[in-house]
Amino acid sequence: MIEHPRIANGWFRELSDDHFPGQALMLKVEEVLHHSKSEFQDILLFKSAEYGNVLVLDGIIQCTERDEFAYQEMISHVPLYSHKNPKKILVIGGGDGGVIREVVKHSCVESVTLVEIDRTVIELSEKYLPKMSSAFNHPKVDVKLCDGFKFLKETAGLNSVEKYDVIITDSSDPDGPAEAFFQKEYFQLIFNALKKDGIMIAQASENIWLDLNYLKNLMKTSRSIFKNTQYCYTMVPTYTSGQLGLIVCSKDETIDITVPQRKPDIKEQGLLRYYNPDIHSASFVLPTWANTIINVE
Amino acid sequence: MIEHPRIANGWFRELSDDHFPGQALMLKVEEVLHHSKSEFQDILLFKSAEYGNVLVLDGIIQCTERDEFAYQEMISHVPLYSHKNPKKILVIGGGDGGVIREVVKHSCVESVTLVEIDRTVIELSEKYLPKMSSAFNHPKVDVKLCDGFKFLKETAGLNSVEKYDVIITDSSDPDGPAEAFFQKEYFQLIFNALKKDGIMIAQASENIWLDLNYLKNLMKTSRSIFKNTQYCYTMVPTYTSGQLGLIVCSKDETIDITVPQRKPDIKEQGLLRYYNPDIHSASFVLPTWANTIINVE
Numbered sequence: 198m199i200e201h202p203r204i205a206n207g208w209f210r211e212l213s214d215d216h217f218p219g220q221a222l223m224l225k226v227e228e229v230l231h232h233s234k235s236e237f238q239d240i241l242l243f244k245s246a247e248y249g250n251v252l253v254l255d256g257i258i259q260c261t262e263r264d265e266f267a268y269q270e271m272i273s274h275v276p277l278y279s280h281k282n283p284k285k286i287l288v289i290g291g292g293d294g295g296v297i298r299e300v301v302k303h304s305c306v307e308s309v310t311l312v313e314i315d316r317t318v319i320e321l322s323e324k325y326l327p328k329m330s331s332a333f334n335h336p337k338v339d340v341k342l343c344d345g346f347k348f349l350k351e352t353a354g355l356n357s358v359e360k361y362d363v364i365i366t367d368s369s370d371p372d373g374p375a376e377a378f379f380q381k382e383y384f385q386l387i388f389n390a391l392k393k394d395g396i397m398i399a400q401a402s403e404n405i406w407l408d409l410n411y412l413k414n415l416m417k418t419s420r421s422i423f424k425n426t427q428y429c430y431t432m433v434p435t436y437t438s439g440q441l442g443l444i445v446c447s448k449d450e451t452i453d454i455t456v457p458q459r460k461p462d463i464k465e466q467g468l469l470r471y472y473n474p475d476i477h478s479a480s481f482v483l484p485t486w487a488n489t490i491i492n493v494e
Numbered sequence: 495m496i497e498h499p500r501i502a503n504g505w506f507r508e509l510s511d512d513h514f515p516g517q518a519l520m521l522k523v524e525e526v527l528h529h530s531k532s533e534f535q536d537i538l539l540f541k542s543a544e545y546g547n548v549l550v551l552d553g554i555i556q557c558t559e560r561d562e563f564a565y566q567e568m569i570s571h572v573p574l575y576s577h578k579n580p581k582k583i584l585v586i587g588g589g590d591g592g593v594i595r596e597v598v599k600h601s602c603v604e605s606v607t608l609v610e611i612d613r614t615v616i617e618l619s620e621k622y623l624p625k626m627s628s629a630f631n632h633p634k635v636d637v638k639l640c641d642g643f644k645f646l647k648e649t650a651g652l653n654s655v656e657k658y659d660v661i662i663t664d665s666s667d668p669d670g671p672a673e674a675f676f677q678k679e680y681f682q683l684i685f686n687a688l689k690k691d692g693i694m695i696a697q698a699s700e701n702i703w704l705d706l707n708y709l710k711n712l713m714k715t716s717r718s719i720f721k722n723t724q725y726c727y728t729m730v731p732t733y734t735s736g737q738l739g740l741i742v743c744s745k746d747e748t749i750d751i752t753v754p755q756r757k758p759d760i761k762e763q764g765l766l767r768y769y770n771p772d773i774h775s776a777s778f779v780l781p782t783w784a785n786t787i788i789n790v791e
Contacts, residue, residue, distance in 0.1 A: 219522040219544030220731075223507070225515070247516030264703065265779065284592070406561065406731040432729075432737060432781075434517075440729060461704040471781040482776035484564065484729075484768040487681015 201230040201241050203256055209243060212487050213258030215372065215436055216408035222258070222437065224248060230325050234446065235317040242325045248435060254318075258435050264273045265295055265329060266470050271431035272443055273299035274472040276363045276371045276398040277306075278457040283362040286310070287390065289345035290375065291367035292318035294330035300365075302333050309338045312345045314374055345378045349386040349415045349462060357367070360392045366399035379415060384422040384446075394449050401442035404430060405487035412442060413490050425450045425453065428491050429480040431471075443480075455481040498525040498538050498626030499675035503723070506517075506540060511734055512669065513705035519555070519734065521545060527622050532614040534671045539622045545732060549590060551615070552670045555644050557730050562592055562626060563767050568728035568777065569740055570596035571769040573660045573695040574603075575754040576744065580659040583607070585685065586642035587672065589615035591627035598632050606635045610641045611671055643674045646683040646777055657689045658694050663696035676712060681743075683721040694709045698739035702784035703728060709739060710787050722747045725788050726777040728768075741776075752778040 201302050203210055206473055208223045225246035232241050241253040260268065273296050276285050284307040292313035293303025300309050313319055319340070322330040332338055341348060345366070364387050368375035377383055378399065387397050404413045412428070419426040423446035430440050447454050457474045483491065500507055505520045520633035526634025527539050538550040557565065562744050570593050574580050581604040583596060585593050589610035612615055616637070619627040629635055642663070649752060661684050665672035674680055676695065684694050700709045709725070716723040718742035727737050744751050754771045780788065 217544060219542060221505075223518040223520060245516060247514060248634060260698045333596070334775075406729075413632075432703075432735075434735035438731035439703075439730075468784040471538040473785075475779045479776035479779035482772045484773060485770045486767040488770075 199230060199232050203241070203253070204229065204243070209245070209251070209253070209275060209439070211245055211258055212285050214407055216403070216411060217437070220437070222435065223252065224258075227320050228274045231321060233317070237315045238369070242321055253433070254369050260329065260367065261293060261435050262326065264433050267294035267327070267401065267431050267433045268436075268441065270354055270471040271429075271467060272296060272367060272398055272400060273374065274469070275429060275443065275477055276365060276396040276479065277303055278459050278461070278474070278477060279452070279454040280394070280396050281413070281458045283396075284308070285361050287361040287364045289348070289364065289366045289368065289378070291365070293322040294319070294333055295324055297335070297338050298329060298332040301332050301337055302465055304462070305466070306337060308320065309335075310341060310427050311332060311338060312341045312343060312348045312474070314344050316341070316342050322404050331394055332385065346383060346386070348493055349390055353374060357390070359390070360395070361390055362392055362395055364391060364395065364397045366397070368400060369481075370402045371449055372389055375427070381418050381421060384419055385488065388422050388448060391448050393453070396445070396447050396452075396454065398445045399404055401428070404438055404440045404442045405483065405491070406438040406440070409434070409490050411488060413494070415444065416491055419444050419446060423448065425454065427454055428483070429455075472492060473487070496529050498526060498529050500538070500550070501526065501540070501659055505627060506542070506548070506550070508555055508734070511698070511704055513708060514734070517734070519732065521548065521555075521732065526616060530614070532612050534612045535666070537614060537618060539618055540546055545762055548732070549619070549623060551666050554667055555781075556666065557592060557623070557626065558621065558732050559625065561730050561732055564625070564728050564730045565738065566592035566596050566727075567691050567766060567768040568592060569662060569664060569697060571766070572726060572742060572774055573662060573693040573742065573756070574600055574778065575756050575774060576660055576742070576749070576751040577691070577693050578694075578755045581605070582583060582658050584658040584661045586602065586645070586661065586663045586675070587607070588662070590619040590623055591616070591630055593662055593664045594632070594635050595626060595629040598629050598634055599762055601759070601761065603634060608635060609638045609640060609645045611639070614654075615641050616623055635748070638746060642740065643680060643683070643695060646680075654687070656687070657692070658687055659689055659692055661688060661694045662693070663693070665697060667699045671760065678715050685719050688745050691749070692741070693741045693744050693751065694742055696726070698741050701733075701735055701737045702788070703735040703737070703738045706784060706787050710791070712741065713788055716741050722749065722751065724778055726752075727778070728777065771788055
């Protein structure tokens with residue numbers, strides 16, 4: 198059996214959140230499928246008893262076959278349905294392929310560029326997560342193997358003609374290669390790379406039950422670039438505390454991103470398992486104490 | 495140090511859900527405060543590293559000092575604000591005192607009867623969970639030490655004058671002494687004990703990520719008595735998958751329980767940390783796949 202420091206007695210135990218070390222999730226392991234260290238990170242894939250195949254980067258669960266749609270659908274469809282007519286989409290990270298699979302469900306989308314730093318993640322997803330990685334060869338999809346921060350700086354800069362309608366940052370947490378994605382300079386690069394009615398979304402790496410102060414500061418960082426910054430969440434049972442925060446921003450301050458600007462057409466609706474227009478708006482509604490810290494103070 | 499079969503190497507590991515044994519939550523233990531077997535159940539109290547004191551019954555986390563308000567507020571205020579003028583309230587279970595603490599925040603409430611089977615839970619909560627058990631001596635509160643099922647059958651029956659505006663079932667899961675609270679006969683007893691505009695709520699013991707089929711059947715059982723049965727949820731990080739389902743029913747079929755009938759007054763509002771009118775409605779909004787199974791099929 199392939200060994201991994203987080204697996205013992207047939208159970209995987211997630212590395213606790215640095216900001217919140219007193220809790221941990223365990224998943225029962227049926228078979229370890231792969232373990233290696235790529236140029237960028239520690240990569241583990243295992244078959245779990247209840248959640249299908251699981252992808253783990255640097256000790257943190259990234260996705261499982263059973264619940265991945267809750268994350269992929271919300272990080273894709275909240276910004277895409279907040280835009281009236283999104284045609285040109287940029288995805289930073291997302292090497293498992295789940296986000297681009299969701300993006301190409303929109304018939305209005307004309308092109309999707311995926312920028313992933315780690316080729317190994319794409320290759321392993323194609324092997325072990327076939328339902329997530331199904332869109333890599335889609336005719337509208339273009340894959341760039343490079344650092345997302347550098348890509349934005351060099352290719353999609355202030356004077357570039359490469360401007361996007363929606364930019365989705367589907368990164369891992371800030372402790373690994375994704376650290377730069379949580380800094381002010383990155384929000385500025387995204388701002389510059391968006392069209393004037395563009396929308397961006399990024400995973401917040403925390404939720405209201407973990408480090409709320411970190412989240413508050415991240416929102417402040419975002420608001421220093423995008424005045425129209427909102428927080429929503431998606432419920433994913435294999436993420437710490439069962440939920441993950443998402444930061445959604447609109448370059449145009451007059452757009453209310455908590456309300457969908459379009460509804461799924463019949464064809465799109467048939468392809469969606471989690472997202473619907475009601476949950477779009479409900480996902481921005483927070484308990485009073487968290488709302489006060491994130492949005493009022 | 496006091497021993498408990500679920501604690502090893504300084505970590506508490508929750509007994510996995512019978513319906514879903516492949517995942518488990520762990521909490522770091524600072525000190526075991528109490529372990530005993532009462533007449534009814536195994537009772538553990540420990541001080542955790544991040545969640546304050548934790549109450550565990552039969553191996554399942556019931557509440558922690560850090561996140562208990564998410565459960566107590568939603569199971570109390572969703573039914574109470576769904577009622578225009580609730581005066582007479584019955585709480586079945588809830589021996590930790592958290593629900594009655596919330597109920598007496600409503601100035602319109604005139605009396606609260608708490609029916610708890612296990613005296614030990616009340617005594618231990620008064621000792622180790624002082625912020626939850628603060629309302630036991632409130633002048634509007636009456637505590638009955640008996641089985642809730644029997645109480646309803648004998649005291650609050652069909653021809654009794656003891657009818658309630660709101661009945662809250664704050665029980666443990668159906669595998670222990672609370673088993674009867676998940677049966678059709680119990681829903682009928684509650685129906686009989688409610689006034690004609692009465693509202694009831696009960697914890698569903700599952701959520702949409704666990705045994706959705708069990709939840710669907712529980713909803714069917716409830717709908718065979720209360721045609722107006724709805725599902726909502728609250729987000730509690732120390733419950734499995736980070737959320738818990740609640741079944742809410744109105745005896746009057748014309749009332750829309752997904753919309754508050756009253757809003758918190760200024761005094762009440764200052765006492766609430768989780769509940770607000772927006773989250774009341776948002777908590778009934780489900781992802782498409784779960785909504786289809788619970789509410790459409």
